[in-house]
Amino acid sequence: MKTDNNDSGVAAWLxxxxxxxxxxxxxxxxxHIIDEPDYMGIPQAPDYxxxxxxxxxxxxxxxxxxSWLTSCLQVDNTGVVAIVVYEDEQGKHKFGGIKLSSPPVQAKVKNSQQCQLTDDFxxxxxxxxxxxxxxxxxxVPIIDVSKLFSHVLLS
Amino acid sequence: MTDLQFKNKLLRDDAKYHVSILSFAGIKLIVPQSEILSIESIYELESNEDNDNNYIGVIYKQGIKLPVYCFSKSMDIYKSLPEDRFQCVVLQHENIMFSLLCYEISNAVISEIEFHNLPVCMNNKRIPLTHLCLYKDAENINKLGMVTSAVCLNEYINKLKRHSMKL
Structure with a gap:
């Protein structure tokens, strides 16, 4: 995310x-946002x-x-899925979904808000x-979407 | 097997893809029709008297005793017979032959099918599928499918056996 000179912030989705x-x-x-999509469960895939x-x-x-955070299968999501776009390791555009607990919200993030992740994170x-x-x-962590949908969480 | 080899395995002279759909526990697995040796009634199933409790019973095919496996929705092995399994499908590829208990086994002829590798973020090497696929059903509606093969399922079963031996 890139900010302008007067640090009015850059648009992001929360x-x-x-x-x-x-x-x-x-x-x-x-x-895109999908409400209550038809999921197809993949046997033996990671819980998250x-x-x-x-x-x-x-x-x-x-x-x-x-699920990833809590290492627990049963989690309280609403059925809203955010569809995100990212580039894979070959530079191809791919799509991924992220389950949400509520609809996404737009926000402006300023340089002055930057902080370090604490041990809890x-x-x-x-x-x-x-x-x-x-x-x-x-x-609030800013997610590297390409990494999220790579093999990183498997290792 | 490359994607092209796999695709060609499903293709017949009519330029359509001939597949069988194995349904159980709410999941549907697409396999090449050429790998279905036969479909047997559950009444052919004999109880498992071996020490190997990974399979639920045996059937005899061409004089050969075949293990019959039964999977849950997450494809863990069931050790006792669920009520919703009525058919045994015998899968064969070269010298591999085994049977799976299914709710239903059906054949389909698909004119368009697109194979996709498993998404990198979920491919933990434990998933008993060769591909995911997009295909058009008889009503020309796009569908998602899970594709597997006798070789892939056999490897998966062997992994489960090795794992259960370690426990």
């Missing part, structure tokens, strides 16, 4: 992935990414970051570009 956790992605990375959906003739893997270091403090004082 995604609530768990009742207590918000993450941010770039404005142009979120391209066990479903795919059909969207615009694409097979889209769907991440449950709440250790897991996020694998997939975040940076982080900032929200107006309510919560730490």
């Amino acid at each position: 995604l609530q992935v768990d009742r207590l956790v918000n993450v941010a992605i770039g404005q142009f990375e979120l391209i 990414c066990k479903d795919v959906v059909l969207w615009n003739n694409n097979i889209v893997p769907v991440m449950s970051l709440a 250790d897991k996020w270091r694998k997939v975040s570009l940076s982080s900032f403090k929200s107006k309510t004082g919560d730490i």
Whole structure:
């Protein structure tokens, strides 16, 4: 995400992935929202990414970051899925889904809000570009969407 | 097997893809029709008297005793017979031959099918599928499918056996 000189902030989407956790992605990375999609469960897939959906003739893997965070299969998501776009390791455009607890919200993120991830957010270091403090004082990781949908979480 | 080889395995002279769909526990697996040796009634199933409790029973095919496996929705092995399995499908590829218990087995002829590799973020090497696919059903509606093969399922079963031996 790039800011302008007077630090008026850059547009981002805030995604609530768990009742207590918000993450941010770039404005142009979120391209669609699906409400209660038809999931196809993939046997033996990791709990945090066990479903795919059909969207615009694409097979889209769907991440449950709440499952990943808690290492627990049953999580409290609403059925809203954010469809995001990213580049894979070969530079091809791919689509991924992220399960949300509530619809996404737009926000402006300023340089002055930048902060370090604390030890509570250790897991996020694998997939975040940076982080900032929200107006309510919560730490919000900024997600590297390409990394999130790579093999990184499997290792 | 490359994607092209796999695709060609499904293609017949009519330029259409001939597949069988194995349904159980709410999931549907697409396999090449050429790998279905036969479909047997559940009444052919004999109880498993071996020490290997990974399979639920045996059937005899061409005089050969074949293990019959039964999977849950997540494709873990069931050790006792669920009520919703009525057919045994015998899968064969070269010297591999085994049977799976299914709710239903059907054949389909598909004119368009697109194979996709498993998404990188979920491919933990444990998934018993060769591909995911997009295809058009008889009503020309796009569908998602899970594709597997006798070789892939056999490798998966062997992995489960090795794992259960370690426990």
